[in-house]
Amino acid sequence: MIPRSVRIELEEALGDGIRFGVPLSRHTSLRIGGDAEALAHPSGREDMARLLSICAEHKVPQRVLGSGFNTLVLDGGIEGVTIQLSRMRRLEERPNAGVRAEAGVSHSQVTRFCTSHGLSGLEFASGIPGSVGGWLSMNAGIPENEMKDVVREIEVMSPTGRHVRHLGRGRLRFVYRALRGLAPGSVILSVLFGVVLSNPDEVRLGVNRLLARRADTQPLNVPSCGSVFQNPPGDHAGRLIEAAGLKGLRIGGAEISPVHANFIANIGGACANDVLALIEAARTKVHKQFGVWLAPEVRIIGRPA
Ligand SMILES: Cc1cc2nc3c(=O)[nH]c(=O)nc-3n(C[C@H](O)[C@H](O)[C@H](O)COP(=O)(O)OP(=O)(O)OC[C@H]3O[C@@H](n4cnc5c(N)ncnc54)[C@H](O)[C@@H]3O)c2cc1C
Structure with missing residues:
Protein backbone atom coordinates (compact mmCIF):
# COMPACT_ATOMS: atom_id res chain seq x y z
CA MET A 1 0.00 0.00 0.00
CA GLN A 84 2.62 5.15 -18.79
CA LEU A 85 4.54 7.46 -21.11
CA SER A 86 1.56 8.47 -23.21
CA ARG A 87 2.28 12.18 -22.57
CA MET A 88 5.82 11.77 -23.91
CA ARG A 89 5.18 11.63 -27.63
CA ARG A 90 7.70 13.86 -29.39
CA LEU A 91 8.71 12.55 -32.79
CA GLU A 92 11.19 14.25 -35.12
CA GLU A 93 13.41 13.67 -38.11
CA ARG A 94 17.13 13.83 -37.27
CA PRO A 95 20.18 14.43 -39.47
CA ASN A 96 21.68 11.48 -41.38
CA ALA A 97 18.39 9.69 -41.94
CA GLY A 98 17.36 9.30 -38.34
CA VAL A 99 14.03 9.46 -36.55
CA ARG A 100 13.98 10.18 -32.83
CA ALA A 101 10.83 9.05 -31.02
CA GLU A 102 9.95 9.45 -27.38
CA ALA A 103 8.89 6.17 -25.81
CA GLY A 104 5.21 7.12 -25.59
CA VAL A 105 4.88 7.58 -29.36
CA SER A 106 2.36 5.11 -30.78
CA HIS A 107 2.86 2.70 -33.66
CA SER A 108 0.34 4.57 -35.80
CA GLN A 109 2.07 7.92 -35.14
CA VAL A 110 5.40 6.45 -36.37
CA THR A 111 3.75 4.96 -39.44
CA ARG A 112 2.00 8.22 -40.37
CA PHE A 113 5.22 10.21 -39.84
CA CYS A 114 7.45 7.89 -41.89
CA THR A 115 4.90 7.59 -44.66
CA SER A 116 4.36 11.32 -45.03
CA HIS A 117 8.11 12.08 -44.85
CA GLY A 118 9.10 9.23 -47.20
CA LEU A 119 11.29 7.51 -44.60
CA SER A 120 11.74 3.79 -45.12
CA GLY A 121 12.83 1.07 -42.68
CA LEU A 122 10.02 0.88 -40.15
CA GLU A 123 7.27 -0.39 -42.45
CA PHE A 124 7.54 -3.85 -40.86
CA ALA A 125 6.36 -2.40 -37.53
CA SER A 126 3.32 -0.56 -38.87
CA GLY A 127 0.92 -3.31 -37.79
CA ILE A 128 2.60 -4.06 -34.45
CA PRO A 129 0.34 -2.18 -32.06
CA GLY A 130 1.86 -0.45 -29.06
CA SER A 131 4.25 2.28 -28.02
CA VAL A 132 7.86 2.80 -29.05
CA GLY A 133 8.96 1.85 -25.49
CA GLY A 134 7.01 -1.42 -25.78
CA TRP A 135 8.48 -2.09 -29.24
CA LEU A 136 11.99 -1.76 -27.85
CA SER A 137 11.44 -3.64 -24.65
CA MET A 138 9.89 -6.55 -26.60
CA ASN A 139 12.28 -6.37 -29.57
CA ALA A 140 9.01 -6.48 -31.50
CA GLY A 141 9.10 -7.78 -35.03
CA ILE A 142 7.90 -10.01 -37.80
CA PRO A 143 9.80 -12.93 -39.35
CA GLU A 144 11.72 -10.57 -41.69
CA ASN A 145 12.70 -7.76 -39.26
CA GLU A 146 12.92 -6.87 -35.59
CA MET A 147 13.58 -3.66 -33.65
CA LYS A 148 17.23 -4.64 -33.27
CA ASP A 149 17.66 -4.07 -37.03
CA VAL A 150 16.59 -0.42 -36.95
CA VAL A 151 17.66 0.96 -33.57
CA ARG A 152 20.75 3.18 -33.47
CA GLU A 153 20.57 4.32 -29.89
CA ILE A 154 18.25 4.48 -26.91
CA GLU A 155 18.00 6.91 -24.03
CA VAL A 156 17.34 5.32 -20.64
CA MET A 157 16.57 6.78 -17.21
CA SER A 158 17.91 4.92 -14.19
CA PRO A 159 15.39 3.40 -11.74
CA THR A 160 16.06 6.19 -9.22
CA GLY A 161 15.54 8.93 -11.81
CA ARG A 162 19.04 10.30 -11.18
CA HIS A 163 20.82 9.43 -14.42
CA VAL A 164 20.03 9.40 -18.10
CA ARG A 165 22.26 7.33 -20.36
CA HIS A 166 22.52 7.06 -24.13
CA LEU A 167 23.21 3.48 -25.17
CA GLY A 168 24.39 2.80 -28.71
CA ARG A 169 23.16 -0.31 -30.50
CA GLY A 170 26.42 -2.16 -29.72
CA ARG A 171 25.54 -1.99 -26.03
CA LEU A 172 22.00 -3.31 -26.41
CA ARG A 173 21.40 -7.03 -25.95
CA PHE A 174 18.38 -7.83 -28.07
CA VAL A 175 17.13 -11.41 -28.03
CA TYR A 176 13.95 -12.98 -29.39
CA ARG A 177 11.11 -10.77 -28.09
CA ALA A 178 13.15 -9.08 -25.34
CA LEU A 179 15.82 -6.47 -24.66
CA ARG A 180 18.11 -7.69 -21.92
CA GLY A 181 20.67 -5.97 -19.75
CA LEU A 182 18.84 -2.83 -18.54
CA ALA A 183 18.65 -2.52 -14.75
CA PRO A 184 15.19 -3.58 -13.51
CA GLY A 185 13.01 -0.49 -13.15
CA SER A 186 14.88 1.47 -15.86
CA VAL A 187 12.69 3.56 -18.14
CA ILE A 188 13.34 3.87 -21.86
CA LEU A 189 12.78 7.57 -22.64
CA SER A 190 13.44 7.71 -26.36
CA VAL A 191 14.85 5.86 -29.33
CA LEU A 192 16.83 6.91 -32.39
CA PHE A 193 15.85 4.80 -35.40
CA GLY A 194 17.95 4.55 -38.55
CA VAL A 195 15.86 4.93 -41.70
CA VAL A 196 16.48 5.39 -45.42
CA LEU A 197 15.23 8.31 -47.50
CA SER A 198 12.65 7.02 -49.97
CA ASN A 199 9.45 8.36 -51.46
CA PRO A 200 6.11 8.50 -49.65
CA ASP A 201 4.28 6.33 -52.21
CA GLU A 202 6.76 3.48 -51.90
CA VAL A 203 6.67 3.61 -48.11
CA ARG A 204 2.85 3.63 -48.19
CA LEU A 205 2.84 0.64 -50.54
CA GLY A 206 5.10 -1.35 -48.20
CA VAL A 207 2.93 -0.51 -45.19
CA ASN A 208 -0.29 -1.46 -46.98
CA ARG A 209 1.15 -4.77 -48.17
CA LEU A 210 2.11 -5.77 -44.64
CA LEU A 211 -1.18 -4.62 -43.12
CA ALA A 212 -3.11 -6.65 -45.70
CA ARG A 213 -1.08 -9.78 -44.89
CA ARG A 214 -1.90 -9.28 -41.20
CA ALA A 215 -5.61 -8.76 -41.82
CA ASP A 216 -5.73 -12.11 -43.64
CA THR A 217 -4.11 -14.12 -40.86
CA GLN A 218 -4.92 -12.49 -37.50
CA PRO A 219 -8.15 -11.93 -35.54
CA LEU A 220 -8.00 -8.14 -35.48
CA ASN A 221 -11.63 -7.47 -34.58
CA VAL A 222 -11.55 -8.95 -31.05
CA PRO A 223 -9.55 -7.90 -27.97
CA SER A 224 -6.31 -9.90 -27.77
CA CYS A 225 -2.64 -9.47 -26.88
CA GLY A 226 -1.16 -10.77 -30.13
CA SER A 227 0.94 -13.93 -29.93
CA VAL A 228 0.56 -15.51 -26.51
CA PHE A 229 3.55 -17.86 -26.87
CA GLN A 230 7.00 -17.48 -28.35
CA ASN A 231 7.71 -19.68 -31.33
CA PRO A 232 9.91 -22.60 -30.28
CA PRO A 233 13.10 -23.02 -32.35
CA GLY A 234 12.25 -24.29 -35.84
CA ASP A 235 8.49 -24.36 -35.32
CA HIS A 236 5.45 -22.16 -34.72
CA ALA A 237 3.46 -22.08 -31.50
CA GLY A 238 0.26 -21.54 -33.50
CA ARG A 239 0.89 -24.65 -35.62
CA LEU A 240 1.47 -26.80 -32.52
CA ILE A 241 -1.64 -25.52 -30.71
CA GLU A 242 -3.76 -26.05 -33.81
CA ALA A 243 -2.33 -29.56 -34.32
CA ALA A 244 -3.20 -30.32 -30.70
CA GLY A 245 -6.84 -29.63 -31.63
CA LEU A 246 -7.23 -26.58 -29.41
CA LYS A 247 -8.44 -23.95 -31.89
CA GLY A 248 -11.74 -22.56 -30.63
CA LEU A 249 -11.33 -23.91 -27.06
CA ARG A 250 -13.19 -21.61 -24.63
CA ILE A 251 -12.80 -21.10 -20.91
CA GLY A 252 -15.07 -18.47 -19.37
CA GLY A 253 -14.97 -15.44 -21.66
CA ALA A 254 -11.64 -16.35 -23.29
CA GLU A 255 -11.09 -18.34 -26.47
CA ILE A 256 -8.15 -19.76 -28.41
CA SER A 257 -8.80 -17.95 -31.65
CA PRO A 258 -10.27 -20.04 -34.47
CA VAL A 259 -8.40 -17.69 -36.87
CA HIS A 260 -4.88 -17.97 -35.38
CA ALA A 261 -4.24 -20.53 -32.64
CA ASN A 262 -1.46 -18.47 -31.00
CA PHE A 263 -3.98 -15.71 -30.19
CA ILE A 264 -6.29 -15.80 -27.17
CA ALA A 265 -9.27 -13.48 -27.54
CA ASN A 266 -11.53 -11.92 -24.94
CA ILE A 267 -14.87 -12.76 -26.51
CA GLY A 268 -16.82 -11.12 -23.69
CA GLY A 269 -16.28 -10.64 -19.97
CA ALA A 270 -13.08 -12.70 -19.73
CA CYS A 271 -10.96 -12.39 -16.59
CA ALA A 272 -7.23 -13.02 -16.31
CA ASN A 273 -7.86 -16.45 -14.77
CA ASP A 274 -9.72 -17.54 -17.92
CA VAL A 275 -6.71 -16.59 -20.05
CA LEU A 276 -4.28 -18.27 -17.62
CA ALA A 277 -6.38 -21.45 -17.74
CA LEU A 278 -6.22 -21.48 -21.57
CA ILE A 279 -2.46 -20.85 -21.45
CA GLU A 280 -2.04 -23.82 -19.12
CA ALA A 281 -4.32 -26.03 -21.23
CA ALA A 282 -2.32 -25.22 -24.38
CA ARG A 283 1.07 -25.75 -22.71
CA THR A 284 0.03 -29.07 -21.18
CA LYS A 285 -1.57 -30.52 -24.31
CA VAL A 286 1.22 -29.39 -26.65
CA HIS A 287 3.81 -30.86 -24.29
CA LYS A 288 1.91 -34.13 -24.00
CA GLN A 289 1.52 -34.47 -27.76
CA PHE A 290 4.78 -32.99 -29.09
CA GLY A 291 7.17 -32.88 -26.12
CA VAL A 292 7.56 -29.07 -26.38
CA TRP A 293 6.98 -26.67 -23.47
CA LEU A 294 5.72 -23.41 -24.96
CA ALA A 295 7.04 -20.24 -23.27
CA PRO A 296 4.74 -17.23 -22.93
CA GLU A 297 5.53 -14.16 -25.03
CA VAL A 298 2.82 -12.13 -23.29
CA ARG A 299 4.07 -10.35 -20.15
CA ILE A 300 1.99 -11.47 -17.16
CA ILE A 301 2.01 -8.94 -14.32
CA GLY A 302 0.14 -8.08 -11.13
CA ARG A 303 -1.47 -10.09 -8.34
CA PRO A 304 -4.00 -12.89 -8.62
CA ALA A 305 -7.47 -11.88 -7.34
C1 LIG B 1 -3.33 -7.75 -32.76
C2 LIG B 1 -1.91 -7.78 -32.27
C3 LIG B 1 -0.88 -8.09 -33.15
C4 LIG B 1 0.44 -8.14 -32.70
N1 LIG B 1 1.45 -8.44 -33.58
C5 LIG B 1 2.73 -8.48 -33.17
C6 LIG B 1 3.80 -8.78 -34.08
O1 LIG B 1 3.59 -8.99 -35.26
N2 LIG B 1 5.07 -8.80 -33.60
C7 LIG B 1 5.36 -8.54 -32.29
O2 LIG B 1 6.53 -8.56 -31.91
N3 LIG B 1 4.36 -8.25 -31.40
C8 LIG B 1 3.07 -8.21 -31.81
N4 LIG B 1 2.07 -7.92 -30.91
C9 LIG B 1 2.41 -7.64 -29.51
C10 LIG B 1 2.61 -6.13 -29.22
O3 LIG B 1 2.05 -5.37 -30.24
C11 LIG B 1 4.10 -5.78 -29.10
O4 LIG B 1 4.75 -6.57 -28.12
C12 LIG B 1 4.32 -4.30 -28.74
O5 LIG B 1 5.69 -4.04 -28.77
C13 LIG B 1 3.75 -3.97 -27.37
O6 LIG B 1 3.93 -2.60 -27.11
P1 LIG B 1 3.20 -1.94 -25.84
O7 LIG B 1 3.60 -0.52 -25.76
O8 LIG B 1 1.75 -2.20 -25.91
O9 LIG B 1 3.89 -2.77 -24.67
P2 LIG B 1 3.24 -3.30 -23.30
O10 LIG B 1 2.48 -4.54 -23.57
O11 LIG B 1 2.53 -2.22 -22.60
O12 LIG B 1 4.57 -3.64 -22.50
C14 LIG B 1 5.43 -4.66 -22.92
C15 LIG B 1 6.71 -4.59 -22.10
O13 LIG B 1 7.41 -3.40 -22.44
C16 LIG B 1 7.82 -2.72 -21.26
N5 LIG B 1 7.90 -1.29 -21.58
C17 LIG B 1 7.02 -0.56 -22.31
N6 LIG B 1 7.44 0.71 -22.41
C18 LIG B 1 8.60 0.80 -21.73
C19 LIG B 1 9.51 1.87 -21.45
N7 LIG B 1 9.31 3.11 -21.90
N8 LIG B 1 10.61 1.60 -20.69
C20 LIG B 1 10.83 0.35 -20.21
N9 LIG B 1 10.00 -0.70 -20.44
C21 LIG B 1 8.90 -0.48 -21.20
C22 LIG B 1 6.74 -3.06 -20.24
O14 LIG B 1 7.22 -2.91 -18.92
C23 LIG B 1 6.45 -4.52 -20.59
O15 LIG B 1 7.37 -5.37 -19.95
C24 LIG B 1 0.74 -7.87 -31.34
C25 LIG B 1 -0.31 -7.54 -30.46
C26 LIG B 1 -1.62 -7.49 -30.91
C27 LIG B 1 -2.72 -7.13 -29.95
Whole structure:
Protein backbone atom coordinates (compact mmCIF):
# COMPACT_ATOMS: atom_id res chain seq x y z
CA MET A 1 0.00 0.00 0.00
CA ILE A 2 1.25 3.46 -0.84
CA PRO A 3 1.28 5.42 2.45
CA ARG A 4 -0.97 8.49 2.56
CA SER A 5 1.97 10.87 2.96
CA VAL A 6 3.58 9.45 -0.20
CA ARG A 7 0.30 9.78 -2.12
CA ILE A 8 0.24 13.46 -1.22
CA GLU A 9 3.86 13.87 -2.31
CA LEU A 10 3.08 12.16 -5.62
CA GLU A 11 0.05 14.40 -6.17
CA GLU A 12 2.09 17.50 -5.42
CA ALA A 13 4.78 16.39 -7.89
CA LEU A 14 2.53 15.24 -10.74
CA GLY A 15 -0.77 17.09 -10.35
CA ASP A 16 -3.34 15.54 -12.68
CA GLY A 17 -0.61 13.20 -13.96
CA ILE A 18 -1.39 10.69 -11.22
CA ARG A 19 -4.61 8.90 -10.31
CA PHE A 20 -5.34 6.19 -7.77
CA GLY A 21 -7.35 2.97 -8.10
CA VAL A 22 -7.51 2.94 -11.91
CA PRO A 23 -8.90 -0.17 -13.67
CA LEU A 24 -6.18 -1.43 -16.00
CA SER A 25 -8.75 -3.21 -18.15
CA ARG A 26 -9.06 0.22 -19.80
CA HIS A 27 -5.34 0.27 -20.55
CA THR A 28 -4.73 -3.20 -22.01
CA SER A 29 -5.70 -4.54 -25.42
CA LEU A 30 -7.20 -7.68 -23.84
CA ARG A 31 -9.54 -5.40 -21.83
CA ILE A 32 -8.60 -7.40 -18.73
CA GLY A 33 -6.91 -6.45 -15.46
CA GLY A 34 -7.48 -5.33 -11.89
CA ASP A 35 -6.73 -1.83 -10.60
CA ALA A 36 -3.42 0.01 -10.62
CA GLU A 37 -2.96 1.27 -7.07
CA ALA A 38 -1.64 4.41 -8.79
CA LEU A 39 -1.37 5.19 -12.49
CA ALA A 40 1.07 7.95 -13.45
CA HIS A 41 1.37 9.83 -16.73
CA PRO A 42 4.44 12.04 -16.34
CA SER A 43 4.41 14.95 -18.76
CA GLY A 44 8.14 14.91 -19.48
CA ARG A 45 11.52 13.79 -18.25
CA GLU A 46 11.61 16.14 -15.25
CA ASP A 47 8.29 14.76 -14.05
CA MET A 48 9.57 11.25 -14.68
CA ALA A 49 12.76 11.86 -12.67
CA ARG A 50 10.74 13.27 -9.76
CA LEU A 51 8.33 10.34 -9.85
CA LEU A 52 11.08 7.71 -9.90
CA SER A 53 12.98 9.44 -7.12
CA ILE A 54 9.88 9.56 -4.86
CA CYS A 55 9.23 5.86 -5.52
CA ALA A 56 12.87 4.96 -4.83
CA GLU A 57 13.04 7.07 -1.67
CA HIS A 58 9.90 5.51 -0.16
CA LYS A 59 10.48 2.02 -1.60
CA VAL A 60 7.22 2.13 -3.54
CA PRO A 61 7.31 -0.42 -6.39
CA GLN A 62 7.07 1.10 -9.87
CA ARG A 63 6.77 -0.44 -13.31
CA VAL A 64 6.23 0.84 -16.81
CA LEU A 65 3.27 -0.24 -18.88
CA GLY A 66 3.46 0.72 -22.55
CA SER A 67 0.15 0.69 -24.39
CA GLY A 68 -0.71 -2.72 -22.93
CA PHE A 69 -0.81 -4.65 -26.23
CA ASN A 70 1.40 -7.46 -24.99
CA THR A 71 0.46 -7.56 -21.34
CA LEU A 72 -1.92 -9.64 -19.26
CA VAL A 73 -2.66 -7.84 -15.99
CA LEU A 74 -3.93 -10.23 -13.32
CA ASP A 75 -7.29 -9.64 -11.66
CA GLY A 76 -5.83 -8.46 -8.31
CA GLY A 77 -4.25 -5.45 -10.01
CA ILE A 78 -0.83 -3.89 -9.52
CA GLU A 79 0.65 -2.64 -6.29
CA GLY A 80 2.57 0.64 -6.26
CA VAL A 81 2.85 3.00 -9.22
CA THR A 82 2.22 1.93 -12.80
CA ILE A 83 3.75 4.40 -15.26
CA GLN A 84 2.62 5.15 -18.79
CA LEU A 85 4.54 7.46 -21.11
CA SER A 86 1.56 8.47 -23.21
CA ARG A 87 2.28 12.18 -22.57
CA MET A 88 5.82 11.77 -23.91
CA ARG A 89 5.18 11.63 -27.63
CA ARG A 90 7.70 13.86 -29.39
CA LEU A 91 8.71 12.55 -32.79
CA GLU A 92 11.19 14.25 -35.12
CA GLU A 93 13.41 13.67 -38.11
CA ARG A 94 17.13 13.83 -37.27
CA PRO A 95 20.18 14.43 -39.47
CA ASN A 96 21.68 11.48 -41.38
CA ALA A 97 18.39 9.69 -41.94
CA GLY A 98 17.36 9.30 -38.34
CA VAL A 99 14.03 9.46 -36.55
CA ARG A 100 13.98 10.18 -32.83
CA ALA A 101 10.83 9.05 -31.02
CA GLU A 102 9.95 9.45 -27.38
CA ALA A 103 8.89 6.17 -25.81
CA GLY A 104 5.21 7.12 -25.59
CA VAL A 105 4.88 7.58 -29.36
CA SER A 106 2.36 5.11 -30.78
CA HIS A 107 2.86 2.70 -33.66
CA SER A 108 0.34 4.57 -35.80
CA GLN A 109 2.07 7.92 -35.14
CA VAL A 110 5.40 6.45 -36.37
CA THR A 111 3.75 4.96 -39.44
CA ARG A 112 2.00 8.22 -40.37
CA PHE A 113 5.22 10.21 -39.84
CA CYS A 114 7.45 7.89 -41.89
CA THR A 115 4.90 7.59 -44.66
CA SER A 116 4.36 11.32 -45.03
CA HIS A 117 8.11 12.08 -44.85
CA GLY A 118 9.10 9.23 -47.20
CA LEU A 119 11.29 7.51 -44.60
CA SER A 120 11.74 3.79 -45.12
CA GLY A 121 12.83 1.07 -42.68
CA LEU A 122 10.02 0.88 -40.15
CA GLU A 123 7.27 -0.39 -42.45
CA PHE A 124 7.54 -3.85 -40.86
CA ALA A 125 6.36 -2.40 -37.53
CA SER A 126 3.32 -0.56 -38.87
CA GLY A 127 0.92 -3.31 -37.79
CA ILE A 128 2.60 -4.06 -34.45
CA PRO A 129 0.34 -2.18 -32.06
CA GLY A 130 1.86 -0.45 -29.06
CA SER A 131 4.25 2.28 -28.02
CA VAL A 132 7.86 2.80 -29.05
CA GLY A 133 8.96 1.85 -25.49
CA GLY A 134 7.01 -1.42 -25.78
CA TRP A 135 8.48 -2.09 -29.24
CA LEU A 136 11.99 -1.76 -27.85
CA SER A 137 11.44 -3.64 -24.65
CA MET A 138 9.89 -6.55 -26.60
CA ASN A 139 12.28 -6.37 -29.57
CA ALA A 140 9.01 -6.48 -31.50
CA GLY A 141 9.10 -7.78 -35.03
CA ILE A 142 7.90 -10.01 -37.80
CA PRO A 143 9.80 -12.93 -39.35
CA GLU A 144 11.72 -10.57 -41.69
CA ASN A 145 12.70 -7.76 -39.26
CA GLU A 146 12.92 -6.87 -35.59
CA MET A 147 13.58 -3.66 -33.65
CA LYS A 148 17.23 -4.64 -33.27
CA ASP A 149 17.66 -4.07 -37.03
CA VAL A 150 16.59 -0.42 -36.95
CA VAL A 151 17.66 0.96 -33.57
CA ARG A 152 20.75 3.18 -33.47
CA GLU A 153 20.57 4.32 -29.89
CA ILE A 154 18.25 4.48 -26.91
CA GLU A 155 18.00 6.91 -24.03
CA VAL A 156 17.34 5.32 -20.64
CA MET A 157 16.57 6.78 -17.21
CA SER A 158 17.91 4.92 -14.19
CA PRO A 159 15.39 3.40 -11.74
CA THR A 160 16.06 6.19 -9.22
CA GLY A 161 15.54 8.93 -11.81
CA ARG A 162 19.04 10.30 -11.18
CA HIS A 163 20.82 9.43 -14.42
CA VAL A 164 20.03 9.40 -18.10
CA ARG A 165 22.26 7.33 -20.36
CA HIS A 166 22.52 7.06 -24.13
CA LEU A 167 23.21 3.48 -25.17
CA GLY A 168 24.39 2.80 -28.71
CA ARG A 169 23.16 -0.31 -30.50
CA GLY A 170 26.42 -2.16 -29.72
CA ARG A 171 25.54 -1.99 -26.03
CA LEU A 172 22.00 -3.31 -26.41
CA ARG A 173 21.40 -7.03 -25.95
CA PHE A 174 18.38 -7.83 -28.07
CA VAL A 175 17.13 -11.41 -28.03
CA TYR A 176 13.95 -12.98 -29.39
CA ARG A 177 11.11 -10.77 -28.09
CA ALA A 178 13.15 -9.08 -25.34
CA LEU A 179 15.82 -6.47 -24.66
CA ARG A 180 18.11 -7.69 -21.92
CA GLY A 181 20.67 -5.97 -19.75
CA LEU A 182 18.84 -2.83 -18.54
CA ALA A 183 18.65 -2.52 -14.75
CA PRO A 184 15.19 -3.58 -13.51
CA GLY A 185 13.01 -0.49 -13.15
CA SER A 186 14.88 1.47 -15.86
CA VAL A 187 12.69 3.56 -18.14
CA ILE A 188 13.34 3.87 -21.86
CA LEU A 189 12.78 7.57 -22.64
CA SER A 190 13.44 7.71 -26.36
CA VAL A 191 14.85 5.86 -29.33
CA LEU A 192 16.83 6.91 -32.39
CA PHE A 193 15.85 4.80 -35.40
CA GLY A 194 17.95 4.55 -38.55
CA VAL A 195 15.86 4.93 -41.70
CA VAL A 196 16.48 5.39 -45.42
CA LEU A 197 15.23 8.31 -47.50
CA SER A 198 12.65 7.02 -49.97
CA ASN A 199 9.45 8.36 -51.46
CA PRO A 200 6.11 8.50 -49.65
CA ASP A 201 4.28 6.33 -52.21
CA GLU A 202 6.76 3.48 -51.90
CA VAL A 203 6.67 3.61 -48.11
CA ARG A 204 2.85 3.63 -48.19
CA LEU A 205 2.84 0.64 -50.54
CA GLY A 206 5.10 -1.35 -48.20
CA VAL A 207 2.93 -0.51 -45.19
CA ASN A 208 -0.29 -1.46 -46.98
CA ARG A 209 1.15 -4.77 -48.17
CA LEU A 210 2.11 -5.77 -44.64
CA LEU A 211 -1.18 -4.62 -43.12
CA ALA A 212 -3.11 -6.65 -45.70
CA ARG A 213 -1.08 -9.78 -44.89
CA ARG A 214 -1.90 -9.28 -41.20
CA ALA A 215 -5.61 -8.76 -41.82
CA ASP A 216 -5.73 -12.11 -43.64
CA THR A 217 -4.11 -14.12 -40.86
CA GLN A 218 -4.92 -12.49 -37.50
CA PRO A 219 -8.15 -11.93 -35.54
CA LEU A 220 -8.00 -8.14 -35.48
CA ASN A 221 -11.63 -7.47 -34.58
CA VAL A 222 -11.55 -8.95 -31.05
CA PRO A 223 -9.55 -7.90 -27.97
CA SER A 224 -6.31 -9.90 -27.77
CA CYS A 225 -2.64 -9.47 -26.88
CA GLY A 226 -1.16 -10.77 -30.13
CA SER A 227 0.94 -13.93 -29.93
CA VAL A 228 0.56 -15.51 -26.51
CA PHE A 229 3.55 -17.86 -26.87
CA GLN A 230 7.00 -17.48 -28.35
CA ASN A 231 7.71 -19.68 -31.33
CA PRO A 232 9.91 -22.60 -30.28
CA PRO A 233 13.10 -23.02 -32.35
CA GLY A 234 12.25 -24.29 -35.84
CA ASP A 235 8.49 -24.36 -35.32
CA HIS A 236 5.45 -22.16 -34.72
CA ALA A 237 3.46 -22.08 -31.50
CA GLY A 238 0.26 -21.54 -33.50
CA ARG A 239 0.89 -24.65 -35.62
CA LEU A 240 1.47 -26.80 -32.52
CA ILE A 241 -1.64 -25.52 -30.71
CA GLU A 242 -3.76 -26.05 -33.81
CA ALA A 243 -2.33 -29.56 -34.32
CA ALA A 244 -3.20 -30.32 -30.70
CA GLY A 245 -6.84 -29.63 -31.63
CA LEU A 246 -7.23 -26.58 -29.41
CA LYS A 247 -8.44 -23.95 -31.89
CA GLY A 248 -11.74 -22.56 -30.63
CA LEU A 249 -11.33 -23.91 -27.06
CA ARG A 250 -13.19 -21.61 -24.63
CA ILE A 251 -12.80 -21.10 -20.91
CA GLY A 252 -15.07 -18.47 -19.37
CA GLY A 253 -14.97 -15.44 -21.66
CA ALA A 254 -11.64 -16.35 -23.29
CA GLU A 255 -11.09 -18.34 -26.47
CA ILE A 256 -8.15 -19.76 -28.41
CA SER A 257 -8.80 -17.95 -31.65
CA PRO A 258 -10.27 -20.04 -34.47
CA VAL A 259 -8.40 -17.69 -36.87
CA HIS A 260 -4.88 -17.97 -35.38
CA ALA A 261 -4.24 -20.53 -32.64
CA ASN A 262 -1.46 -18.47 -31.00
CA PHE A 263 -3.98 -15.71 -30.19
CA ILE A 264 -6.29 -15.80 -27.17
CA ALA A 265 -9.27 -13.48 -27.54
CA ASN A 266 -11.53 -11.92 -24.94
CA ILE A 267 -14.87 -12.76 -26.51
CA GLY A 268 -16.82 -11.12 -23.69
CA GLY A 269 -16.28 -10.64 -19.97
CA ALA A 270 -13.08 -12.70 -19.73
CA CYS A 271 -10.96 -12.39 -16.59
CA ALA A 272 -7.23 -13.02 -16.31
CA ASN A 273 -7.86 -16.45 -14.77
CA ASP A 274 -9.72 -17.54 -17.92
CA VAL A 275 -6.71 -16.59 -20.05
CA LEU A 276 -4.28 -18.27 -17.62
CA ALA A 277 -6.38 -21.45 -17.74
CA LEU A 278 -6.22 -21.48 -21.57
CA ILE A 279 -2.46 -20.85 -21.45
CA GLU A 280 -2.04 -23.82 -19.12
CA ALA A 281 -4.32 -26.03 -21.23
CA ALA A 282 -2.32 -25.22 -24.38
CA ARG A 283 1.07 -25.75 -22.71
CA THR A 284 0.03 -29.07 -21.18
CA LYS A 285 -1.57 -30.52 -24.31
CA VAL A 286 1.22 -29.39 -26.65
CA HIS A 287 3.81 -30.86 -24.29
CA LYS A 288 1.91 -34.13 -24.00
CA GLN A 289 1.52 -34.47 -27.76
CA PHE A 290 4.78 -32.99 -29.09
CA GLY A 291 7.17 -32.88 -26.12
CA VAL A 292 7.56 -29.07 -26.38
CA TRP A 293 6.98 -26.67 -23.47
CA LEU A 294 5.72 -23.41 -24.96
CA ALA A 295 7.04 -20.24 -23.27
CA PRO A 296 4.74 -17.23 -22.93
CA GLU A 297 5.53 -14.16 -25.03
CA VAL A 298 2.82 -12.13 -23.29
CA ARG A 299 4.07 -10.35 -20.15
CA ILE A 300 1.99 -11.47 -17.16
CA ILE A 301 2.01 -8.94 -14.32
CA GLY A 302 0.14 -8.08 -11.13
CA ARG A 303 -1.47 -10.09 -8.34
CA PRO A 304 -4.00 -12.89 -8.62
CA ALA A 305 -7.47 -11.88 -7.34
C1 LIG B 1 -3.33 -7.75 -32.76
C2 LIG B 1 -1.91 -7.78 -32.27
C3 LIG B 1 -0.88 -8.09 -33.15
C4 LIG B 1 0.44 -8.14 -32.70
N1 LIG B 1 1.45 -8.44 -33.58
C5 LIG B 1 2.73 -8.48 -33.17
C6 LIG B 1 3.80 -8.78 -34.08
O1 LIG B 1 3.59 -8.99 -35.26
N2 LIG B 1 5.07 -8.80 -33.60
C7 LIG B 1 5.36 -8.54 -32.29
O2 LIG B 1 6.53 -8.56 -31.91
N3 LIG B 1 4.36 -8.25 -31.40
C8 LIG B 1 3.07 -8.21 -31.81
N4 LIG B 1 2.07 -7.92 -30.91
C9 LIG B 1 2.41 -7.64 -29.51
C10 LIG B 1 2.61 -6.13 -29.22
O3 LIG B 1 2.05 -5.37 -30.24
C11 LIG B 1 4.10 -5.78 -29.10
O4 LIG B 1 4.75 -6.57 -28.12
C12 LIG B 1 4.32 -4.30 -28.74
O5 LIG B 1 5.69 -4.04 -28.77
C13 LIG B 1 3.75 -3.97 -27.37
O6 LIG B 1 3.93 -2.60 -27.11
P1 LIG B 1 3.20 -1.94 -25.84
O7 LIG B 1 3.60 -0.52 -25.76
O8 LIG B 1 1.75 -2.20 -25.91
O9 LIG B 1 3.89 -2.77 -24.67
P2 LIG B 1 3.24 -3.30 -23.30
O10 LIG B 1 2.48 -4.54 -23.57
O11 LIG B 1 2.53 -2.22 -22.60
O12 LIG B 1 4.57 -3.64 -22.50
C14 LIG B 1 5.43 -4.66 -22.92
C15 LIG B 1 6.71 -4.59 -22.10
O13 LIG B 1 7.41 -3.40 -22.44
C16 LIG B 1 7.82 -2.72 -21.26
N5 LIG B 1 7.90 -1.29 -21.58
C17 LIG B 1 7.02 -0.56 -22.31
N6 LIG B 1 7.44 0.71 -22.41
C18 LIG B 1 8.60 0.80 -21.73
C19 LIG B 1 9.51 1.87 -21.45
N7 LIG B 1 9.31 3.11 -21.90
N8 LIG B 1 10.61 1.60 -20.69
C20 LIG B 1 10.83 0.35 -20.21
N9 LIG B 1 10.00 -0.70 -20.44
C21 LIG B 1 8.90 -0.48 -21.20
C22 LIG B 1 6.74 -3.06 -20.24
O14 LIG B 1 7.22 -2.91 -18.92
C23 LIG B 1 6.45 -4.52 -20.59
O15 LIG B 1 7.37 -5.37 -19.95
C24 LIG B 1 0.74 -7.87 -31.34
C25 LIG B 1 -0.31 -7.54 -30.46
C26 LIG B 1 -1.62 -7.49 -30.91
C27 LIG B 1 -2.72 -7.13 -29.95
